[in-house]
Amino acid sequence: MNPLAAILVRDMRLAVRVGGGALMGALFFLIVITMTPFAVGPDLALLARIGPAILWLGALLASLLALDRLFATDHDDGSLDLLMMSEVPLELTVAAKALAHWLTTGLPLVVIAPLLGLMLNVDMHALGWLTLTLAAGTPALTFTGLIGAALSVALRRGGLLLAVLVLPLTVPVLIFGVAAANAAIAGPTPFGPAFTILCALSLASLVLGPFAATAALRHGLE
């Protein structure tokens, strides 16, 4: 079996077994959506209008909070040292871990998003498009968050530092994700351009994230 496939399988297995992976993120997402009406009131028209934004913010926060453990567990038990001593370039190993993370944390968010959208009275026929924007955008959140995860593990600091570092970098993804979602519902702008830029941001992060994270791990842990 390919070494990268081995990493992918192991990380996914761990995420499922250790618990708190897929389900915890989805649960957090649900809670954030539930809290929203308490904050803004149950006015359905208002909820429908801000629905896509709230869903995106919830997905963003849920993705970030779960990134905490991405490198920390491997660092704590000494696996990270060995991962760095393999023929497989660390960039690819890191990318494989990120992919496993997205599959076990990001993808569940995408899957329950339509249900949560219904709770926020988001226009039904637009739910599909909204989910599509999340599917295209959550990888960007994971792969950008990689950088913060690598920096904060090198400094042995946890989740809040990660969020502080990563959130400003995710501004473009948030802007275009919500814009695309809104465009599908009612917006003045068409769905296409915003969605394409969102995809471009995701693809760019697939490259930039692992490289920056690898540099952070190497320079930070030497």
Added chain:
Amino acid sequence: MELQAEGLTCNRGGREVFRNVSFKVPAGAALIVTGRNGAGKSSLLRMIGGLVRIAAGRLSLDGGKTDTPIAEQAHYLGHQDAMKTSLTVAENLQFWTRFLGSRGDFGPALELLDLAPLADLPAAYLSAGQRRRLSIARIVAVSRPLWLLDEPTSALDAPSQTRLSEIMRSHLAGGGLIVAAAHGAIGLDRARELKLGVA
């Protein structure tokens, strides 16, 4: 094959841990690194393994694969065991053999370390000594010429220490190299010694 070090200097956290360390380890030989705590034994091992930056000096593995970093031709057995507690013994070993590029199976390694009966047990249930043996099994299962062992006998009971000596001896007999950090004897006679921390 020979591991050569000349004038190695290590800086960690802004202070100099050791400077101007030189040694040679030919194939089939072992080097035991001794010194008090903080002298840099672990740092030296990690430096050879490419995990700590070389501040000054040269390090090379002559006769090994050229263009391949030493790290990829070495095993590192540190204080931690690099095993996931929620995976079984077999799953842990399976992952490492696959990831480190070995084609072989790890059954013989498990047998050698008396871990075969525990193969399907989650690693969380293992004692400290058993976990140490599992890490050693990883080194045995994947073939790499240079072994970097940081206090390999810690947590091992007497029979396991004997088993480890046998394993190390057969590695050396097959042309392998060992650099080990230890406070006392680790069951290898005729090993060279490098004392760190002597002014």
Added chain:
Amino acid sequence: MAVIDFANPTRFLRIVDRLMPWLIAATVMLFAIGLYRAMNAPDDYQQGATVKIMFLHVPAAWLGMFGWALMSVAALGTLVWRHPLADVSGKAAAPIGAAFTFICLVTGSLWGRPTWGTYWVWDARLTSMLVLLLLYLGVLALYWTAEEPGRGARAAAILSLVGAVNLPIIKFSVDWWNTLHQPASVFRVGGSTIDPSLLTPLLIMALAFTLLFVTLHLAAMRNEILRRRVRNMRLMQAQEAHA
């Protein structure tokens, strides 16, 4: 005196000590000239005298961005060329750049109040500057939370480079977002039609601010070098006690 002389901290300190009085004098002089010209510049027909906040706001914005550019160059020096003073330079630049960005936000806010009635407006420039400030605070957080200065410096260097790559993207996104939600442009910072009578004082102020940045930066680098020496002496003291 070659650039390589700057690589030696002791020599660097000596050079800075010699330069400092001149830099301070030049900065003060330029500010005096600049402020005089600024005060005497004509009022804007729409905004009255408040347009003169521009003489603080615009240079502060430029220097906020300059600070990040300087940090990025220092980051390359730390990670790629391993220049000994590079991480000192980056660490010194970060708080100064953040301060200028903050000044830009505050002056922008004060400018907006009499003109638009609110203290904060989510227009493209102010919002981009706010995100830049957040990135600065992230880098500062890395310096603050690191136990070893070296590790914090390398982490900050990586974040500086990541930020440098992302900032154009963020700026583009924020501009795009702004046109989406606010079709009417809000701030006309003199735009492309700055009258020459306003341009000269602006450039003088910009130069004065830049000199201020350089002076503060060199002084901060000096402090950082001295701070590290103290730390090393303490470490050596602990090590000698150990032996």
